[in-house]
Amino acid sequence: MKKGVLFIAVLLTLQPAFSQDKITEPKITLKWAPTGLVLGGISLQGEYGFQKKSSLTAKIGVPIKRKYSATYDGNDADLDIKAFSFLAGFRHYLSRQLLKGFYIEPFFTYAHHSSSGTGFGTLDSRQVMMDFSNDYNGTGVGVQLGSQFIIRKKFVIDLFFFGPQVTSSTNNFKAVDSRNTLPWNDIEAADAEKSIREFIDQFPFIRNKVDVKVDKSNRIVTADFKGALIGIRFGVSFGVAL
Numbered sequence: 031m032k033k034g035v036l037f038i039a040v041l042l043t044l045q046p047a048f049s050q051d052k053i054t055e056p057k058i059t060l061k062w063a064p065t066g067l068v069l070g071g072i073s074l075q076g077e078y079g080f081q082k083k084s085s086l087t088a089k090i091g092v093p094i095k096r097k098y099s100a101t102y103d104g105n106d107a108d109l110d111i112k113a114f115s116f117l118a119g120f121r122h123y124l125s126r127q128l129l130k131g132f133y134i135e136p137f138f139t140y141a142h143h144s145s146s147g148t149g150f151g152t153l154d155s156r157q158v159m160m161d162f163s164n165d166y167n168g169t170g171v172g173v174q175l176g177s178q179f180i181i182r183k184k185f186v187i188d189l190f191f192f193g194p195q196v197t198s199s200t201n202n203f204k205a206v207d208s209r210n211t212l213p214w215n216d217i218e219a220a221d222a223e224k225s226i227r228e229f230i231d232q233f234p235f236i237r238n239k240v241d242v243k244v245d246k247s248n249r250i251v252t253a254d255f256k257g258a259l260i261g262i263r264f265g266v267s268f269g270v271a272l
Contacts, residue, residue, distance in 0.1 A: 055128045059186045061269030070096040070112040083123045091115035100232055103151025103225045111145040135174040142167050153218040161206045170197030186269045193263030200256045207249035214246040226251045
């Protein structure tokens with residue numbers, strides 16, 4: 031009898047230790063960032079914690095077609111946009127908890143955006159329909175500041191609020207007068223260049239930085255850019271911890 035009581039007492043004493051061994055902190059998070067939809071992509075993120083304060087992160091933006099409204103020559107222009115993106119980073123948390131708290135994350139990123147659509151306007155009082163196409167590629171590096179919260183060891187909120195980055199970028203824009211067959215005259219060519227410059231000014235990351243060329247014979251305006259761009263990455267993602 032005494033031996034049985036002693037055995038039960040030992041089990042009760044060791045039970046908290048066993049329970050603590052079974053409670054493990056999550057090492058993986060899977061997240062979705064709704065801000066990716068703005069640019070025409072579904073942004074999925076993953077994170078693996080391999081040390082107490084460190085983790086590896088990866089994000090992929092799966093392209094989906096999305097409508098975007100702009101203005102050309104005073105009229106509405108409907109565009110279809112989609113984007114593919116990839117990001118890889120190394121996070122260092124300043125807290126003592128795994129995958130929680132304020133962090134600093136150097137990262138590498140690649141993005142490809144494409145868009146197409148039509149716009150209606152006039153060239154020297156003649157009605158025209160312009161077919162637009164745009165292709166952007168950018169490879170960059172940056173440092174992200176943010177804070178991650180894990181609620182009830184399951185639900186994740188990742189707030190990335192300040193991420194300066196520099197990107198080596200190329201952008202190729204083309205507008206074609208598709209309804210007409212005759213070459214543009216000088217006045218039409220000047221009107222087309224003016225309208226396209228005003229159209230491009232709606233997109234702050236390339237405005238005033240493009241090389242605009244007019245092909246009067248083929249009724250084409252091109253606007254190309256190649257160089258470094260500086261930007262800020264920010265947003266929020268939601269997910270689960272595993």
